[in-house]
Amino acid sequence: MASAAELDAEQLYVANLNTVEFDLDLPTRGANGSSISWSSDNERFVRPDGTVTQPRYGMGPRDVRLTATFSCPEGTVTRTYPVHVLEAKNDIVVEHVHEARVRAELGRPCWLPAVVIVDTADGRLVSHPVEWDGGIEQTFDELGERHVAGHVAGTTYPAEATVEVVARLEPELAPTGCAVDSFDPGAARLDAGSELFDQQQRSLAFLLTVDDDQMLYNFRATAGLDTLGAPQMVGWDAPECLLRGHTTGHYLSALARCYLATGDVRVREKAAYLVASLAACQRALERVPGVHAGYLMGFPEEQFDRLERYVRYPEVWAPYYTFHKVLAGLLDCYDAFGDGLALEVAEGMGAWAHERLSRLSHEELTTMWGIYIAGEFGGMNDALARLYERTGRHAFIDAARLFDNDKLFVPMEQGVDTLEDVHANQHIPQVIGALRLFEDTGERRYLDIARNFWDIVVGAHVYAIGGTGESEMWHHPNRVARQLSEHTAESCCSYNMVKLTRGLYRHERRPEMLDYYERTMLNHVLASGDKHARGARTYFMPLAPGFHKEFDDENSCCHGTGLEDDFMYADGVYYHTDDELEVALFVPSHVDWEERGVAVWQRVEQDRRGFRVVVSFAGTDSRFRLRVRRPLWADPEGLLLDGEPAKVATTRDGRWLELERTWHDGDSLEFRLPCSPRLEAAPDDPDKVVVCWGPYVLAFLTPSSDFLRLGTDERPLDEVLVQDGDGPSFVVAGTGTRVRPLCMLEGEDYQVYVRR
């Protein structure tokens, strides 16, 4: 006889789940008496209690899988229900449409912007598709100012473009020389004695355990080659998953970065095997009928055809995103190992991309890149520009420009924050590419895009840990305390933001960029890694009270960037010009300044009161200015120059210690950075604070989902927190709640934001 659970599982009808626009009524008890519990594989759109959140207009519909577990005394039965959630209607109410301005050359086709910036009645700034009378591509036959009318797409609101027609159009250029240079990757290395170093070692240990044939599985299977009995990939790389292959690209980059960071030859051997095997896949794919020359992916070329027909997610899942990971991985291998075969394979891929994309119209391209998820292309513009730098082939820089994304670039060029409801990590890599395009072309527009974007994100969209976005999306500017959840701060966003920051700092040399960099590196990037050499990473870093880190090893985007993350730590520690050396971060490490024949060593010791830093020099005598960053969290004190008390100048902006002299072998500068707990309030709620110690953001170890109240209005913070170890280790007086840096936590429940 069937049990109550079996009968209920058989009989339960939920609703029409094919076109869902409203909340679902999910019963918790079946007609035959079993109890029913629900789970959802995407709680953003359908929660287990049946609450439905429709994707915003423009995101496309989403497919979610609900699972019901029917229980009765005789046992349990589960059933899954696919749910198709429709995207929301275009309910935009336009208050004001910003005028679009472009320049055009007389008699030559020009492209009007694919978007206009719109102020909505509900207080948002939106970069919205526009339709111009006469189309997006137009030619003007008279000099002077021309006006083109149009309307905001999907509405009747009018839009206007002013076109300045000139006889000869030259792009506005800016000098591309760097204000300060980074050292080549590998010149600086971490030394033992920090959590950063330990994490790097754990990631090295993990890389050595990876099955390279498994990483090649999807590529060999797609190319019709023997998979050598390797197990299939899992998670987002599983053979049925359309994003398969992306982790292999990250893995190539990780091996390359790991070699530069550690010099371990075992990872070089692994990389060489992968590159040679991928080259074999590329050759085999060329023999497959219908596949175009140079193609190399772990899935058939058909996904790219479908994207060109504007097929949406989940039928198409970001094929250029995956393509970017593999291309970037090959370039990283070429850079790290000088592997010519890696460059050859990358050139083939680049030629394939140029061939395919250069025959599409501007309109087709902007439509593709505007499609949510399916059109996500990672940093294709960055990788193609890198390919151009390494080969000199102009086709690659031309191809890089084909990824100019009006939806993001138009508002960012003007410094207008239209990031609300925009997917964060879909767009950050595009800006890294914009910066690279500036470096390769000198076009000021690309630098403006990168700079304005950085200012907007860091100025109005980051949490105290440096992470950005909630449920993968940006929200209204300066919403921090009001946007705390289990789904805050996706890890891959910080991977890309610190990468952008390193690149931009070389041009801008603004100390606040280093402040952000240090904050994010320690409190999000480092904090996202697991401590067990499993190569796992957090996806989100929960900032609502009472959650804990969950580490993901299912080949997600964040898992992929996490493979690379731990080998970048040394890259941002030192910078230089011809006659200056900058110490930007305080980490046990050393750097070879080859041009000067000088090695710089940094020792950092942490104790109860803060850090003791010693910067010392080895090598030939050399005259240069040493600049040591003055962090916002400590005033350097107790300065000793070669062991003697010394006065060292501070720059006018107060952000650098500066000392110019001839440095001899064995010279040193020593100082202390005193630390004590301090509060940082959320920008949108003075009652919500985080507690920091030096560069660390601290976490309160408690499972409570009610915000802890510190009571710092009644008594000072150093009475509330009692230090119970060396460095940033405290307990809350009276309750005994332990307080530790977020980056040191593993699976403990915690609160980062607490009440004052």
Ligand SMILES: [Zn+2]
């Ligand atoms: Zn991610």
